Structure formats: C-alpha cells, structure tokens
Amino acid sequence: MLDAQEYDTSRLNVTEKEVADQIKAGKFEINKALSLLRLYNLLPDQMDLKLVGSILIQALLRIPEPDFNLAMLLIPERMQEEQPLSALLAVSQHLEAGQYREFWQGVEACSEILASEPDFQEKMRRQILERLCNTYKRVGQNVLASCLHTDGSKLDSLIQQKVEQHGWTVSTGGSERIITLPRNSHNQLRPAIAQGGAFEMDQLASLLTTARG
C-alpha cells in the first residue's frame, strides 16, 4: 500500500531533496520520483522544472521500462510545453519511433539540459544497441554508425570491444564490414508451436460420461 504521507504537501521540500540526492548518487528509483510528481500536482506553482527535467532524463535511460510515460501522465499540459520538458519530450518521441538520426540531432540541440547526466550519450548508445541486437541478425557498419551516431575510430574500438566480450564476428566483403550479432530469442524466428486442444480434466470427465450413457 502507499503511505498516507504521499499526499502531504508539507513534505514537498524533503521529497525534492531525496529525489535530487538519488539522481546524484546514480540510484534513481521511479517510486520516489512519482511521489514528487504527485506532490507537484497539488502545488503546480512550486514545480521545479529543472528537477523534473532530470527525472525525465533518468526515465529516458531506463526504456523499455515505462517510467517516462508514467512521469508524463502526472505533468500538467502547460508545463509540458515549457523548456526543458518540451525538448525532452520531442527527443523521446524520436527515440520511440526509431528515428535515430532525428534523435541524435535533438540530443545535440539540448546538450546543456543533458549536461546533468554526464554519461547520457554512452548509456543511450547502449540502449539503442540492444534494440539493434534484437532486430538484426547481421548488420552493416554504416547502419550501425548512423544509429549509434559514432564513426571512425570510436566505432572501431566499440566493435573491437564487442568482438572480444560479446561474441560479435566481423566479416569483410563488398563495400563495408558486416557484423554478425549474437543470436537471441528476438532476432531469429520462433519455431511454430502446434497448440493442440488441451482441456481440463472435468470437461474430459463429463464428455466421457456422456459418451458412455
């Protein structure tokens, strides 16, 4: 159950500090952040946009957890249209739609907002890479470069690291290098499972008694 204190507006400053500390220590947790947003809902004039922006940045890093959407549902519309929230919202929409070129452009544009999270770009690269690994069996280097927004030596060192640690293999042939990604349940077809009619014991029992008499 939720605490009865969750809606106690006198706790606003305490909760703000707790959330800020959590983010600084790298221990962001969605329940605390949602408590803060609930309190802001009761006192919308006291909303600290910068802190809310930090919450949204943390939530972005945690996709596919639904934290970003949960937070947006508690932020009033007119606040969503102000900076830095509107920039973060636009960036998240590109991310969800898989439009990585626009996503990275958006990230460049709001680099000051994202400055609070120093490893933002690295962590986002890891997230996007995971999605790529689920979708592709083999991926070309150019596609990899454009999705991850790296090239040249950085891309090479990334590929090298993955080859050593995660079982990637690289083959050259044709115009660019092709990387074979490790197999997982997503990037190969599942075998079709024939599901026969499994019925419950009592249904079978009534059928059998009927058949008998």
Place this chain on the structure above:
Amino acid sequence: MEAGYGDGVPDLVKRFVVYFYRHIRERNIREIQSMYEVSFAKLTDRFFKASSWPPANLVAGLVDGDHVFCLLYQEMYFRHLYAVTQPSLQQRVESWQNYQALFNVILRGNVNMQLPNVWLWDMVDEFIYQFQSFAQYRGRLHEKSAEEVALLRKACASGFWDISQVLTYLQALADKSGIAQDLSTSSSEQRLAQTDGYEAQRSNVLKMLGYYSLLGLLRVHSLVGDYHGALKALAPLNPFKRKNLLTPRIAGANITLYYYAGFAYLMQQRYLDAATCFNTILGYIARVKQQYQRSSQYDQILKKNEQLYALLALTLALCPAAQRCVDEVIINTLREKHGDKMHRMVQRGDGLHDELFGYACPKFVTAAPPKLDGSHIGVNTNQEAYRLQLRCFLGQVTTQSTLPGLKQTLKLYTSISLPKLAVLMEQDQAAVRSQLMTLKASSSCKTWSGQGDAAEGTMQPAIDVDFYIDTDPETSVEMVTISDVKPVRRHGEFLARHISKFEDIIRDLNAPPPAATPGATPAARAPSGPSAVAAY
C-alpha cells in the same frame, strides 16, 4: 424544494425509521439489508421521487437522538439528494462534514454494529462520487458569480473535498481495518472469504470499509492520472489473484476493480494485462446481468459494459497479440459492437481512438483546485485533466500509427529486401528501418507474471508479426525475413464446452415434469415438452 415537514413526515416513513433503527441495534443483518435495498427504494419511489427525504433532525426524535444512526441516515439522505437534484455548495459541504463525522466515529473503533456489505460498499462509492462531483463543480468557474467564487474559495481553503483529505480517509480506513494482515496469509484470506466479513461477536464495519477503501484508492488515483500509484495502492488486492476475492459478490465493487485496473494497465501500455482484466469483467457481467435487472444499478452496469467493450477494442487495436487473453465469446460480441471501428484502427491506424477513449474513460479530475483569485473567471478547467490523459494516450497511438500499414505489407511476404519494401511503402529506407525497429520494440509488453503486487511485471512477448533483418555480406542489402504467427485455435476446448451445454439442455428436456401444484391441470403441462424441443 422541501415541503413543510414536521407533522408532514408520512407515517410509513416514520415506521421505516423506527424499524430500521431497531434492526441495526439488534444486528439483524438480513432485515437491515432488506430494508436498505428494498423498503428504502419503495418509499423513495412513493414519496420522494423528486425531493429529498426528511432531514435528520426531524427523525432524530424517533430514534432517541442516536448520534451514529443519524450519521448513517444522513449518508443515505445525501446520497438520495445527489441523485435527484443538483446539490448546492452548502449541501456539498454538509455532506462532507457528515462523512468526516461518520468515518471519525468508525476509525475510533467504537462501533459494534453490523451493516450489510453492500451498504458499506455504497458508502465508499458515493464518497468518491461526491468528490468527483465537487471537483467538476469547482472547475466550472464560468457559470459562477463573484460571490459564489468567494464562497468556493473559502470552502477550498478549509479543505472540504480536498483530494489529500479524501485519500487520507481512505488510507486510514484501509490501515486501521487491518485488512492487509487478513489478506496476507491464505488461511486468513479464506476465512474472510467464507464469513464475508461478518463475524459473530465483532463488527464488520471497519474491516469491510477497509477492504472497499482499497478499491476506492485505486479509483481516486486513476482519476488524477496516477496509474502506477493506483495499482500500488490496491495492494494487497490483486486483480489476477481471483481465488478469494470478495468483490464478485457485489457487482459495483467488482466492476470498479476491473475497470480501473484495466484502464490503469492500458495507460501504462501493458496491453496483455489490460486485456486479461477486461476479459474477466466482461465475462462476469454477462453472467450476472440477469440478477440485477430490477435493481437501480442496472443502467449503470449496462453503461459500464459498453465502456469496457470500447476499452477492449482500443487494447486489441493497439496490441492485436492480446487477443489470446480474451475468450472467444467476448471477441465475437466485440466484433458485433465495434467490428468496423477496429478494422479501421488496425488496418489504417485511423483517428477513431480519441472517440472511443472519450466515451470510455473515467471522468478525470485535476488534483489541484483551479486558481480562484479572479484570474480565471469565465474558464472551465475540467477539460484540463481529460486533455492531459487524452494527449498522453494519443502519443502512444501516434508512435504506433505507422505500424498497421507496415504489418499489412509484411504479412504478404516471407522475405523482402529493405529497398523493395521502401518502394512498396513509398518511403525512404531510413524511415522504413525506423518503423521496423519500432515494430520490434512493440513486440513485448510488461506483464504481471505471478510475483509481487499488481504494479510489478516482466517483459513478455506479444508478437503479431515475427521478423528479423539480415544483411547480405556481399551487397549490404538488408533482407527482412518474416514468419507466420498463426492465431491459436482452441478447437478442443470450444467443442467440449458446447458438448456439455447440449448435454445440459437434453437432460433438462428429459427430466420428469415437476409435481403438479394444486389447481393446475396435468393437461396444461403437456405442451411444454414439444414446444421446448421445437425452440431448439
């Protein structure tokens, strides 16, 4: 308009009050329930169809001025008032104060009476309904004169119908009733289910109010868009652990549980969980509809039924793979009601979503009161809450709006190269690649998997079109390979169910006729056999 009461209180009403009081004192649950459900409704119909019942001070004399009885009577009085008229600000404040007084008495633990569970549920339900009504009332600033706004400001400042107070009461009822302990072990849970909360020497009031307050918390949190909080507040109840749930005994309670839980899951994009909830409750309503045909709640139940079908249509449109969580019977009914809408939503990602959403969503409220300092005269703030929720929901829809077209095209092939797919879809390769990534990402949903409370879950597959992309080493051309995921047809279960149904019918037909009642001739009974057969 209140007629001149005093001696004008009808005799029947006086007798009702006296007997009602006596039954409550004697803890005669069956009589209390019958008077509450049947007699009250009959008297209302006869005397108070368009006006309110006599105020409590006029009947206090009949019951020795019993304070608690007057509070209970007033609860029913205000509930009726809200149903027949538009209450004034003064009446709303009085009703709030009545609830405060009543809950305070109960929370102090001094009551030893027993009340029917349906009344306790109605109390919680009405409490939240009046809160919603007040929030709507205070949002309609454009209808109010300056003095009315001033009065309203005073009322809000005193905390009347403030959301934190409402939640505090519900939470206090849930905490003090010890309901969490009762639901924590399976043996105590079972005992609760068997006794229905009525235990011989104790009062069921606090315990059952605690139980229903959990549902109340779910509802209030959902009304302000806090879906995660709603599911967490519902714990220890869980819509997926149906074995010892008490809610199916009261239709209103069960519908509240599954409607709001399902809606909370839908807004969190947990489509599989949402579909399971809607499936459970739609099956329940279909089974118990007949029993409530004559009750005053029948219309409400039917309306909720329609709203639930609309929500299910939205869920399946956004996640066709969730169909496997829904019974065939319900899918058939859904197709009859919303078949062409769903077709349009699934095939073309058309803009019908907001229409269905607007019809089926709860009446949202803003947590904070609107600014009453004069800057917002002439404004209606009730739409704000609704628009925020709609906007977030449509955001989900927009992300997926390109997917139906993509899925249509993919289903026609077992493998297709990306350039060719781009040509077919009349878009460039980068756009198609983005859409394929989105499609892959939407293939799994957070779903409750048996652990933890209703808000927990793990990612489970929800695949509609299974595919992966391979890149040819020589030419760098990307090839999309698709597999068929056929919907599972459960023939065995379907046939077994229908065989049992037919067996039941045949058994009824072959049963010997019931014993003849005095006065009825045996000849009158004969035609029932052949005509029953003819009907089938």
